[in-house]
Amino acid sequence: MxxxxxxxxxxxxxxxxxxxxxxxxxxRHFVVPPSFGQYGHYRAAAxxxxxSRPVKFAGHDTCEACHSDVADKKSKGKHAHVxxxxxxxxxxxxxxxxxxxxxxxxxxxTTVLCARxxxxxxxxxxDFPQVVPADHSxxxxxxxxxxxxxxxxxxxxxxxxxxxxxGAK
Amino acid sequence: MNINRRQMLILLPAxxxxxxxxxxxxxxxxxxxxxxxxxxxxxxxxxxxxxCGNCVRACSNENAVPKGYFRTWVERYQxxxxxxxxxxxxxxxxxxxxxxxxxxxxxxxxxxxxxxHCADSPCVQVCPVGATFVSPDGVVMVDDSYCLGCRYCxxxxxxxxxYLHPEKNTVDKCTLCYHRITKGLTxxxxxxxxxxxxxxxxxxxxxxxxxxxxxxxxxxxxKPQMATKAKVYYKDLDxxxx
Numbered sequence: 001m002x003x004x005x006x007x008x009x010x011x012x013x014x015x016x017x018x019x020x021x022x023x024x025x026x027x028r029h030f031v032v033p034p035s036f037g038q039y040g041h042y043r044a045a046a047x048x049x050x051x052s053r054p055v056k057f058a059g060h061d062t063c064e065a066c067h068s069d070v071a072d073k074k075s076k077g078k079h080a081h082v083x084x085x086x087x088x089x090x091x092x093x094x095x096x097x098x099x100x101x102x103x104x105x106x107x108x109x110t111t112v113l114c115a116r117x118x119x120x121x122x123x124x125x126x127d128f129p130q131v132v133p134a135d136h137s138x139x140x141x142x143x144x145x146x147x148x149x150x151x152x153x154x155x156x157x158x159x160x161x162x163x164x165x166x167g168a169k
Numbered sequence: 170m171n172i173n174r175r176q177m178l179i180l181l182p183a184x185x186x187x188x189x190x191x192x193x194x195x196x197x198x199x200x201x202x203x204x205x206x207x208x209x210x211x212x213x214x215x216x217x218x219x220x221c222g223n224c225v226r227a228c229s230n231e232n233a234v235p236k237g238y239f240r241t242w243v244e245r246y247q248x249x250x251x252x253x254x255x256x257x258x259x260x261x262x263x264x265x266x267x268x269x270x271x272x273x274x275x276x277x278x279x280x281x282x283x284x285x286h287c288a289d290s291p292c293v294q295v296c297p298v299g300a301t302f303v304s305p306d307g308v309v310m311v312d313d314s315y316c317l318g319c320r321y322c323x324x325x326x327x328x329x330x331x332y333l334h335p336e337k338n339t340v341d342k343c344t345l346c347y348h349r350i351t352k353g354l355t356x357x358x359x360x361x362x363x364x365x366x367x368x369x370x371x372x373x374x375x376x377x378x379x380x381x382x383x384x385x386x387x388x389x390x391x392k393p394q395m396a397t398k399a400k401v402y403y404k405d406l407d408x409x410x411x
Contacts, residue, residue: 042302046312047204053348056231057357079363086223086361090230117221117363122270123245123277124219128364 056090059083063091066100070149077150078129087113087148110142202351207306208372209345210400211359212382213281215407217366220245220279222263224358224367229264231346231357238332239264240343241283241358248276248409255409280410281367283358284309284330284343285391285399292322292331301340307372307400308347313339327395345369372400 038044063084064071074080085091087108094103111133120130131137137144145153220243228234228241242262247270248255260267270277286309293301293309300315301322316339323331323340334341346356354360355369370379382388382404389406390399403410 036299039305040302041299043299043312043315046302046310046314047304047347049312049314050310050344050347051202051351053232055349055352055354057227057349057354057360059354059360081365082363083360085227086363090227116223116266117219119266120269121220121267121277122273122275123247123267123279125216128219 054092056092057085058090058092058095060085062095074149077152079149079151110148111139114142114146114148204305206373207350208400209307209350210286210370210372210379210402211283211345211356212368212370212379212388212402212404214366214368214404215278215280216405217364218243218279218281219364219366220263220267221363222266223361223363224281225262225264227357227361228343231349232344234341235335237261238335238341240330240341241281243267244280244282246278246280246407246409247272248407250275276407278407280403280406281358282328282330282391283401284345285328285397285401286343286345288398288400290397291325291327291395295321295325297321304347308345308350309342310344310347311340311342313337313341316340327392327397328399 033043033045035044036042039047060071060083067084070084074082088105089108091105094100094105097103115133118129118131118133120132124130133139142148222243224241225239225243229239232240234240239262242259244257244259245263245267246255246257249272258267267279286303286307288303288307290303290309293303296302297319298315298317300312300317301309302312303309313334318333318338318340320333320340323333331340331342333339346354346358349356350369356367359367359369368379370382371377372379383402386404388402388404390402391406391410392399
């Protein structure tokens with residue numbers, strides 16, 4: 001017993017360490033969120049929080065569920081692969097309204113809208129249809145001649161289903 | 170699955186309510202989404218990009234990105250004769266597109282950029298508090314309740330994809346529209362790309378056209394020497410792009 005005879009101060013010190021460790025564990029239990037470390041060194045609940053942010057673009061499948069006539073017309077023309085909201089803007093509010101007609105989308109101004117894609121530029125792919133708007137239409141809105149959903153001139157003139165893309169003229 | 174009439178009548182309104190909240194964007198869970206079934210990435214078809222800036226506008230709107238900051242942006246490269254390095258411009262992130270080229274005879278093309286959602290990401294490695302992470306489905310995200318705003322990750326990102334949100338004072342970045350892809354929608358930028366130059370892909374889906382695309386085309390990631398395992402693949406990327 002002579003080994004521990006004068007070791008009282010060491011035991012008190014060790015006791016202090018044990019107490020501090022217990023306090024640390026208790027604090028840690030309350031401070032660290034329960035999902036921390038579930039998948040890695042981060043709070044797993046953050047994933048669900050980010051996933052629950054609001055959606056603003058409803059997606060073309062939602063649009064086409066009601067507007068199948070437009071989808072039909074569009075599928076026959078050169079704009080078949082352009083999704084609805086690329087021109088009409090975010091429409092989740094319109095799509096989810098009890099009566100969609102109360103949240104009317106604003107019709108885009110074709111003078112601005114069409115030029116964004118079709119203004120001539122050397123950086124654009126060579127086979128992409130490009131015009132210098134001032135020379136091409138003299139400032140007239142594009143929808144004077146072209147129907148945006150099927151922009152071929154044949155379709156606009158006769159309002160009949162257009163020829164297949166790339167078909168003989 | 171066999172459902173009798175009574176079960177169907179119970180299920181229908183429940184499904185209708187769930188779908189409505191998806192559309193309305195009200196916070197809700199995505200009960201049918203399993204993280205372990207996905208590994209997200211993106212394909213960018215450079216020859217198809219027309220530099221219209223639709224992706225930038227859509228992203229800003231969908232994610233309420235503060236003015237002057239960008240989660241995605243488009244760069245225009247102009248390789249001139251007699252110059253060693255290309256001239257690169259991106260006026261206001263190309264949110265209003267680009268002015269016409271000054272010299273039509275030069276080699277010029279557009280490069281859309283966004284977070285590369287690296288599998289081995291430098292931004293995640295430097296975060297001192299575990300606020301940024303790669304989710305089990307391969308999306309790099311920021312937990313803004315944990316972020317201190319120390320900006321280590323902003324400096325670490327080799328692609329310049331992160332910024333400090335001026336109001337929240339936490340780091341903000343592309344989430345690959347995680348709130349959309351977990352509900353079966355595509356990202357806002359892909360949804361609104363008029364030429365299909367950007368495509369959201371799932372590497373874990375054996376039916377995804379990405380596998381065929383990677384086999385058939387000349388693809389590259391940005392800065393492969395950084396060994397970040399970037400998951401945004403560019404088709405026909407010019408050697409001058411950094």
